[in-house]
Amino acid sequence: MPINRRLAATTARLLPGSKQTGSSRRVLEAAIKLFAEHGYASASVRDIAAAAGVKPATIYAHYPSKEHILAEVCRIGHEEQYRGVRSAVLGSGADPRDQIVAYVSAHVGFHTTYPMLAVVSNSELHVLREELSATTFLLRRQSEDLMQEIITRGMQGGQFHVPDRWLAVAAIGGMGLRVAYWFSPEHGLTAGQVADGYAEFALRLLAARDGHGKHTAAT
Amino acid sequence: MPINRRLAATTARLLPGSKQTGSSRRVLEAAIKLFAEHGYASASVRDIAAAAGVKPATIYAHYPSKEHILAEVCRIGHEEQYRGVRSAVLGSGADPRDQIVAYVSAHVGFHTTYPMLAVVSNSELHVLREELSATTFLLRRQSEDLMQEIITRGMQGGQFHVPDRWLAVAAIGGMGLRVAYWFSPEHGLTAGQVADGYAEFALRLLAARDGHGKHTAAT
């Protein structure tokens, strides 16, 4: 087991409810695994075909180009992530603290459940032409906006206090993103423990130590 | 200005004190910029040569292979990062809170000063064979261990309280890593503001909200 793996996970998981079937789906799963482990440019169409149990030419019966495969993977990944955090927040109470806990738990949960999908969606997106990545960037933006709205409401209500709300979004989002790289079921921590821990971290990060941010200056 | 850039920074900075000179250094700087923007596999030797104002074959007079160029970049990046956090911590007081502030400020400072170097060092390292990445992984490990030691001392002294100390290292480290991707001098926040903000975030994250972690259970 080499130490210089790109991520700790070893198996690719596509969404159980994906509408893809047969070879089309196996190609997608193989692409997720290979893109995650070696990167988009280093994973050849021949590699993907072999991993999917198919010949290279067959791939082009399902996808118009290698780039479109990546675009589909990124779209699926960001769609599931946004769906997850959105439904979690909607299912929580009206207290911004509950909403942040729900958001971060769902966010981390996505990265522990679909680590390879998360790695590809986040670190290979830049190779896509804007035409193919526009939808995905919109989804990412919506996820960020959702967190920022929660934080803004929390600051107005006095539950949260941060020097800069955008910086808090970047910090909380960033620490969640990295989970996909190191998380593994054999790591010693369960997915639930990581989600709970990060939710607690996010709460601490947003709430001033004196407990009531109303009395300190904000930007 | 396309939206799907891999990172916000536009200019590569090599360390001012690097011993490299002339073409050798220009090749290194060009490689940092191209590896950061397009990834190791997508940046060809011909691209690097053109950016360095040199012909492809000339590169092999300075580096034995493309892989060795990346290895050198990763080594320089991790060396500077470790040097930075280490000297910052040594220059701070004995209070773990001061040490964490010093560590995180230096860590974030590295990622805002050398964003391209940081992006390459952290996200392209996995393509290196173990033989070429061993030194770099050692440096990364030392940086992580340093933060963990600070946190451990802070927990023993009652200043810090976290459910899992390794999880705290991962969270603080992860949020700092991401800074290299979005930070830009034109972003609205100065490097100092980001460093101060993240240092504050790290302190909050480590210190229980009741202010004295001694009274709550630890794992």
Added chain:
DNA sequence: AAGCTAACCGAACGAACGTTAGTTAGGCAA
């Protein structure tokens, strides 16, 4: 049985890849 459709494959295309061999130009010691 004939015909259609979707899926798949073998073979090959031109382009780009990392790398190498051999050559040239300039500076310097003898």
Added chain:
DNA sequence: TTGCCTAACTAACGTTCGTTCGGTTAGCTT
């Protein structure tokens, strides 16, 4: 001047890349 060294160059090597094209199968409909 001669010889040597360094640093850069030109040209090309063999390989792999993404992609395409023509043809073959399997399964269903009529």
